[in-house]
Amino acid sequence: MTTGVWVLGDQLWTEQAALSSYFPEKKNTPVILIESLKYAQQRPYHRQKLVLIWSAMRHFAEELRQNNWSVTYEIANDFEAPLQAWVKKHKITELRVMNPNDRPFTQIVNNLKLNCQITLVANNHFLWSSSDFQKWAASQKSLIMENFYRSGRKRFQILMEGNQPVGGKWNFDKQNRQPPKGKLNTPEALWFEPDQTTLEVINTVNSLDFPSYGDAEPFRWAVTRSQALQALDFFLKHRLPMFGPYQDAMVTGEETMWHSMLSPYLNIGLLNPMEVIMAAQRAYHQNKLDLNSVEGFIRQVLGWREYLHGVYHYMEADYPESNWFNHTRSLPAFYWNAQKTDMNCLRQVLEQVQRTGYAHHIQRLMVLSNFALISGISPQAIEDWFHGAFIDAHDWVMQTNVIGMGQFADGGILASKPYVASANYINKMSDYCGKCVYQYQERTGEKACPFNLLYWNFLARHREQLKSQGRLNLMLHHLDRISIEEATKINQDAANWLNKIDAAT
Known part of the structure; x- marks a missing residue:
């Protein structure tokens, strides 16, 4: 009996459910990651999106190898052919995949014709499971995000004093809508220079013979967990203190303002939501930051991000x-x-x-x-x-x-x-x-x-x-x-x- 794990491109986290299942020896557990060119042709994706995903996947594969996992990395036209060859080579009897975040990818997994059992492991990429959200929704007359957010604050005890919110209010949004009047001393953004792996991916993306969009360079995004943690730390120190007041403002030449720029990393698993939320809460207490900035940011992660994912899986398949x-x-x-x-x-x-x-x-x-x-x-x-x-x-x-x-x-x-x-x-x-x-x-x-x-x-x-x-x-x-x-x-x-x-x- 051999169990293998397929790691998807938006599940790049060593604690993700399929990888963190019990395995006696990592080196005896085959792991595969696959870049699918056909999948990348679904729509004209931004070239930097392709660079981010593929470079992060390649870096994550190397991270797994350094942690003694047996890793196969394939670049192929589709997913099924390399999976079939890998299953045969390693005599895999069970393939574990963490339940995909997206419905269409779940269909891809369910339609695979492999000579092994396919097990979808419950997704732990979000704080609210689909069943948790369904229970909450069943208790509501309507799906109001503010009510969901308050439930999340209570459930996970974030910015709470007993049963009451810190500061006596749940929402400080009215303080976070200032127009950009006068001189705004915005902080510099933290960007990263591409390493050799990322440069190779950039060259690949620039040479693709199917439609894509946008500029591949300069590419400055984080592609590893270590870099993503640096981005989080930079935001907490240099941007979160003033994040709130001008978060709705738009200024020519200001690409990032005080925004965190963390969503790409949260959405592919380089960061997980609770560590980001807890880090922001610690910064509030330790550095005596303004509550409107910290609450506004936490609402985006604990509120909107979890809410949108919950609604997505709660709605019927014809919602799109x-x-x-x-x-x-x-x-x-x-x-x-x-x-x-x-x-x-x-x-x-x-x-x-x-x-x-x-x-x-x-x-x-x-x-x-x-x-x-x-x-x-x-x-x-x-x-x-x-x-x-x-x-x-x-x-x-x-x-x-x-x-x-x-x-x-x-x-x-x-x-x-x-x-x-x-x-x-x-x-x-x-x-x-x-x-x-x-x-x-x-x-x-x-x-x-x-x-x-x-x-x-x-x-x-x-x-x-x-x-x-x-x-x-x-x-x-x-x-x-x-x-x-x-x-x-x-x-x-x-x-x-x-x-x-x-x-x-």
Whole structure:
């Protein structure tokens, strides 16, 4: 009887469930990691995403070897052929795989035709198991993230004093929405120079003969657990103290602000969520940091990250096809090439994504996703782009983030309102509008910001559906105050602008 372990590319953690099963001798336990070229062709992935995953996998394989595991590393067209050869060579009778984070990959594993038993081991990559989340959901009238977050704080005793939250409040979000006024002394980012292994992967990615996206270089992300721990320590010392107040701000030339940049490492297992949460809590107590910054960061990991993963597995299999507004417009070409738009906010964010595979949550939600929603772009089209474009993207991340939160395509299962805004919000929270060819104050005319045209047009198009969403009643009241003449002009200008996009798509 020989048991082997298949380590997936987003499960690069020595304590992951399949590896941490009981084995008498590591050196007698075959382990395999596989780079699949066919899998990488599912969509035009960002080149830095491919570099991150493949380099991290190669480094993790070497880490396992140093810890006396018997490791096979394969680069192949698909997964099944190297698995078949490996199973035969090592006379494997049972293949253990930690339950994949993504549903499509679970299907891949279940469809394998191997001459051995395949055992899916319960996933320990998240704090809440799928069954735990289902029990919580069954006790709720609706899936409100804030309620889930509070349950997590109590369950794991994070920032708690007995049964009460530290500071007497659960949420300090109102203190974390300051606009970027005046001089902001942002800290430098911690980046890493590629080693020989990463340079080899960069060369491989640059030579691929199938479509991919973005720039492979300069590649500066961590690819080992040691580097990821350095990134965590750097964030705690240099960024967490001021993380809160300006976490929604957007500034030209500021790619990272005070953000942690830890999501790529959390999502592939180089860091685990509880160690990140506990480290932030220790920093709060030891360094007397502002509670709004620490609570805001912990809410992202203990709250949103766990919640989105839980909702992903809780929803039915057809959730990705949700389209509450029945939006069908194709994705504009400028999402793939930032030079094709003259809207400064979109160009700034999209150029950054092309360079780095990264943008922070407000750039994603209130610029890229907001524009897609008010433009009537298919939620499946924009979700597919997000999944390909971002370095921290995975199926469980993007379905809930984009389909549910960003596009409100599920009709309010996940979000309490559509996240839509006019140019006024972008002007308030960024410096983008001051250098744009369009005027953020104008709602009609040649220089009117498209965000204004499309925002008011969106409200008018979907008035009846939006009336059921109480949180937008104030904006619908403002819509009613626009004269018939101006409303007609707004809708005409919006239609002309969308026709221009369609023609260039």
